[in-house]
Amino acid sequence: MINRQFLQLMKINLLYANPQLTRRQREKGKSGAALYRSLISQYVIIGIIFGVAFGGMMTLANLNQHVGIFTNLIALFTVIGLAQTVAAIDNIFFESKDLKDYLPLPLNQWAVFTAKFSVVVLTILPMEIPAWVVFVLAGLHPGRFIGISFVVGTIMFVLFYTCLFLICSVAIFSFAQTAIYQKHQKGMTFLMTGLSMIAMFVAIFIMNIGDEAAAAGAPIIPGFSALHQVVAEPLSMGSLVTVSIMLVVIASLGVIMQKVLLPKVLGGLNIQQISKAPHKHRGGGITRQLLRYNLGLLWNPTLLMQSFSLTLFPVCIFTIIMVFQNNLSLATLTANDAGVTFLAGLAIAMMAINQGSLAGVFISLDRQNLAFIKSLPIGFKQYLWFKFKLVLAIQSLALIVLAVILGILAKLMWFDLVTLCIGILLGNLVASAYNYTRDWRLLDLTWTNVTQLFNRGGGNLVIGLVTFGALMIGIALIVAYFFLVNTYSPLIVNSLALLLMAVPSIGLLWHYYRYWQQADLAL
Amino acid sequence: MIEFNHLQKVYDSTVALRDLSLTIPNGKIFGFLGHNGAGKSTTLKSLVSVIEPTSGTITVDGDNLVDHRLAIKKRIGYVPDSPDIFLELTANDYWDLIASAYQIPADLRKKRQAELSELFDMAAHADSPIGDFSHGMRQKAIVIGALLPDPDIWVLDEPMTGLDPQAIYDLKQLMKKHAAKGKTVIFSTHVLATAQELCDDLAILRHGNLIYNGSVDQLLNTMPNATLETIYLKMAGRAADQQTVNELEGSSRND
Numbered sequence: 060m061i062n063r064q065f066l067q068l069m070k071i072n073l074l075y076a077n078p079q080l081t082r083r084q085r086e087k088g089k090s091g092a093a094l095y096r097s098l099i100s101q102y103v104i105i106g107i108i109f110g111v112a113f114g115g116m117m118t119l120a121n122l123n124q125h126v127g128i129f130t131n132l133i134a135l136f137t138v139i140g141l142a143q144t145v146a147a148i149d150n151i152f153f154e155s156k157d158l159k160d161y162l163p164l165p166l167n168q169w170a171v172f173t174a175k176f177s178v179v180v181l182t183i184l185p186m187e188i189p190a191w192v193v194f195v196l197a198g199l200h201p202g203r204f205i206g207i208s209f210v211v212g213t214i215m216f217v218l219f220y221t222c223l224f225l226i227c228s229v230a231i232f233s234f235a236q237t238a239i240y241q242k243h244q245k246g247m248t249f250l251m252t253g254l255s256m257i258a259m260f261v262a263i264f265i266m267n268i269g270d271e272a273a274a275a276g277a278p279i280i281p282g283f284s285a286l287h288q289v290v291a292e293p294l295s296m297g298s299l300v301t302v303s304i305m306l307v308v309i310a311s312l313g314v315i316m317q318k319v320l321l322p323k324v325l326g327g328l329n330i331q332q333i334s335k336a337p338h339k340h341r342g343g344g345i346t347r348q349l350l351r352y353n354l355g356l357l358w359n360p361t362l363l364m365q366s367f368s369l370t371l372f373p374v375c376i377f378t379i380i381m382v383f384q385n386n387l388s389l390a391t392l393t394a395n396d397a398g399v400t401f402l403a404g405l406a407i408a409m410m411a412i413n414q415g416s417l418a419g420v421f422i423s424l425d426r427q428n429l430a431f432i433k434s435l436p437i438g439f440k441q442y443l444w445f446k447f448k449l450v451l452a453i454q455s456l457a458l459i460v461l462a463v464i465l466g467i468l469a470k471l472m473w474f475d476l477v478t479l480c481i482g483i484l485l486g487n488l489v490a491s492a493y494n495y496t497r498d499w500r501l502l503d504l505t506w507t508n509v510t511q512l513f514n515r516g517g518g519n520l521v522i523g524l525v526t527f528g529a530l531m532i533g534i535a536l537i538v539a540y541f542f543l544v545n546t547y548s549p550l551i552v553n554s555l556a557l558l559l560m561a562v563p564s565i566g567l568l569w570h571y572y573r574y575w576q577q578a579d580l581a582l
Numbered sequence: 583m584i585e586f587n588h589l590q591k592v593y594d595s596t597v598a599l600r601d602l603s604l605t606i607p608n609g610k611i612f613g614f615l616g617h618n619g620a621g622k623s624t625t626l627k628s629l630v631s632v633i634e635p636t637s638g639t640i641t642v643d644g645d646n647l648v649d650h651r652l653a654i655k656k657r658i659g660y661v662p663d664s665p666d667i668f669l670e671l672t673a674n675d676y677w678d679l680i681a682s683a684y685q686i687p688a689d690l691r692k693k694r695q696a697e698l699s700e701l702f703d704m705a706a707h708a709d710s711p712i713g714d715f716s717h718g719m720r721q722k723a724i725v726i727g728a729l730l731p732d733p734d735i736w737v738l739d740e741p742m743t744g745l746d747p748q749a750i751y752d753l754k755q756l757m758k759k760h761a762a763k764g765k766t767v768i769f770s771t772h773v774l775a776t777a778q779e780l781c782d783d784l785a786i787l788r789h790g791n792l793i794y795n796g797s798v799d800q801l802l803n804t805m806p807n808a809t810l811e812t813i814y815l816k817m818a819g820r821a822a823d824q825q826t827v828n829e830l831e832g833s834s835r836n837d
Contacts, residue, residue: 070675159632
């Protein structure tokens with residue numbers, strides 16, 4: 060019977076982990092077993108893609124001989140695995156907020172937790188398939204039956220990731236018990252997922268900057284070399300000791316989870332807290348009230364992290380790769396190139412402000428409140444205009460900070476930095492107007508998970524295409540502009556370019572102005 | 583028989599429930615009345631294990647809730663005060679969860695689900711996500727779920743909210759039928775007419791204190807010609823009459 064409960068709970072958690080896909084499949088008429096099969100198949104497909112793509116690359120290196128490469132790869136996938144686990148645990152245990160709903164039901168609490176953990180594992184496993192390939196490949200050497208490498212590699216993969224998973228779980232659930240976490244839950248969640256994302260970013264960055272020649276002579280990371288020994292020489296004394304230590308660690312962490320942490324989590328669920336500190340009444344006019352309300356809408360760690368990962372994150376990666384890997388220096392640029400940096404600013408803003416931006420979801424964030432706000436004796440159009448200005452200001456601030464960092468790192472002269480910022484502001488204005496209007500056209504006030512908002516329309520594919528397209532077109536235009544300005548009279552080229560950039564920008568802004576003037580604001 | 587013994591619930595410095603002791607016999611419809619924040623939901627949520635009382639005990643047929651939690655949960659069907667739960671699931675998914683949690687045999691579940699879905703006009707919506715339902719339909723889905731296991735104790739926290747008149751009527755009939763089978767129905771409400779119509783016994787709470795526990799008839803007899811509304815407002819209303827409370831407390835104790 061517990062198995063039946065467990066299976067049922069696993070199904071539910073699968074649905075919770077994939078709300079958009081579930082909705083799409085249901086719209087296609089799928090239900091029951093067919094629905095769950097399609098949900099699981101996406102993990103399988105991602106796993107196969109990752110396994111083939113990365114695993115294929117790894118077959119080029121002789122991992123049995125090159126311990127350094129092995130340890131570096133395992134370290135890389137360890138960081139990615141840890142980051143993924145933090146995000147998945149946060150999403151499935153804390154963000155879904157359904158644990159309390161199970162309390163009145165006669166369910167075995169361990170079934171509830173195990174089902175949730177299973178879905179966490181299912182979520183992160185596809186990304187870690189390349190690590191499994193690494194473990195298997197490292198065991199391959201002439202004269203040994205391939206099946207032995209496969210079995211030993213698989214066992215090591217399972218042991219290693221069980222260890223990692225438990226370390227991460229113990230850390231997160233211990234942290235969730237602390238007073239600071241409970242007092243500033245949103246902030247801590249933001250910090251936790253943010254740090255894990257930065258860690259993943261650094262890992263990917265390191266992977267990007269490393270070249271094969273350097274990798275061949277990569278230094279051996281001490282802790283991970285013991286894992287190599289296990290797959291290379293499974294029956295040696297050192298290997299047996301390593302495996303024993305891993306088993307002891309798994310058992311110890313498992314006991315800590317089962318006996319100490321999970322009962323505390325369960326106990327904490329049915330202790331409802333009423334905030335002790337009385338909320339100070341903060342007066343102010345309607346504008347200040349609306350400002351506080353709208354800033355509150357944005358103070359959602361999942362929203363901020365997802366929006367960041369879809370908008371500024373690609374720009375940050377691009378910037379860091381250009382500055383650090385390609386030693387980008389713009390010190391040679393002069394005031395004559397101010398138009399080029401202005402265009403670069405436009406391109407950066409267009410790349411960053413896509414449908415995953417805050418402007419692209421800000422109206423929908425109001426949910427059912429929007430209808431209520433419409434009923435208030437304040438101008439609804441003025442309210443939407445107020446929201447637009449607010450989100451524009453927030454995005455401008457973030458982009459300007461990024462631009463200033465880029466300018467300083469690339470040694471850009473102050474005048475060009477100013478035009479870069481002006482370009483960013485104009486690009487942000489146009490892209491925000493487009494995405495804000497798009498949000499209104501595709502308005503969704505009944506979302507239950509903020510990810511649903513990002514996946515409207517073309518979903519992540521379109522975000523990727525827009526980002527990539529803006530990057531490619533932007534680079535092409537910048538190169539052409541740079542060439543022209545350094546070949547012909549800068550005054551003429553800059554004047555013409557300004558005209559070419561200003562006319563379509565003003566045209567677009569006029570289009571959106573007219574749209575909102577004439578828009579039927581029926582909900 | 584359900585016994586609350588010296589139940590107390592304190593949220594930080596706020597006392598939500600103060601030394602509540604009362605007994606609910608089997609086979610009765612028992613109502614909790616009280617203003618917002620009086621302690622009705624806290625009492626019900628303590629019984630269904632959603633919150634943990636600060637002190638005191640709850641026993642069901644002599645079994646302490648803390649020691650026999652899973653077994654007691656299996657005997658209780660709960661309709662929470664907000665039906666906004668499991669919004670990503672379809673009604674069918676939700677009922678599957680209930681069926682597996684309560685270990686209801688498949689054929690029995692199918693039969694009950696068909697009857698209840700038909701009664702509440704939910705059969706056509708079984709494969710739609712609960713999140714797409716109106717408030718009333720969500721409430722119906724949750725009520726059906728609570729009744730699938732045919733629980734010994736049916737706990738409903740303000741169950742009529744958001745239901746259409748037909749559904750309210752059907753729900754009241756179901757509550758009566760459930761009690762007629764010898765099972766216990768416990769609910770909280772702000773609708774005094776409903777309490778008067780349904781309850782065998784009731785408890786009135788005020789600021790976390792139990793100020794009346796007894797039968798509806800007995801309460802009405804204390805003030806001939808007065809309606810339940812008049813009596814309730816005298817006891818728990820803005821200008822609660824302390825003397826009336828004392829008299830009624832005395833009468834409910836002497837009973």
